[in-house]
């Protein structure tokens with residue numbers, strides 16, 4: 679099965695699947711709509727600001743290195759959204775889209791996993807993997823509506839972006855992609871903390887979620903480029 683992390687990605691299929699191609703077309707919503715807020719527990723989320731991303735791919739390189747991923751796969755997809763624009767020359771409406779695991783609050787991958795390998799970390803609430811429990815059945819991959827999971831062919835274990843839970847977050851560090859982005863296109867933080875920068879940002883910027891209508895309550899937010907006159 680194809681996933682978002684293949685270097686040979688079928689871009690049109692993925693973008694159609696993720697709903698990312700309609701990022702600028704969906705209506706803008708405020709932050710936090712529909713999220714389960716559990717007092718006292720964190721709810722980590724990430725914002726991708728399309729207005730700031732220059733497509734440098736530093737986030738992807740940092741992620742692959744930090745999470746020790748083999749050649750040919752990655753936990754995040756970064757593509758030109760308006761793919762008719764080729765090359766690096768000036769283009770007024772060049773837009774990049776970054777998609778990874780949406781950290782659903784109601785995560786189908788966790789629901790279907792028969793062994794508990796795909797699970798929600800009890801402390802942080804982040805959807806992550808227990809590699810020792812994974813039997814490679816791919817149920818989670820099939821269940822993910824964002825096509826955001828894949829099998830790491832070296833470890834034979836299913837994988838997804840878990841905000842660098844084990845490699846950085848547990849040490850009090852920001853996710854590798856956020857740390858690597860020189861253009862401030864990525865913001866990570868606790869959506870349950872009213873004083874967090876991510877909450878303050880979302881309070882003043884309109885944002886969207888990809889395929890929110892599915893009801894999985896994704897924790898990633900996108901600040902889309904709004905075309906003038908639209």
Ligand code: SF4
Nearest residue numbers: 731732734735737859
């Ligand atoms: S590092 Fe930042 S600017 Fe570069 S591609 Fe990633 S999100 Fe975009």
Ligand code: SF4
Nearest residue numbers: 779780782785787822
């Ligand atoms: S995006 Fe896919 S892999 Fe990530 S939590 Fe949702 S269902 Fe699971």
Ligand code: SF4
Nearest residue numbers: 741839841842853855
């Ligand atoms: S949060 Fe970590 S695992 Fe997720 S895309 Fe960023 S660098 Fe990769």
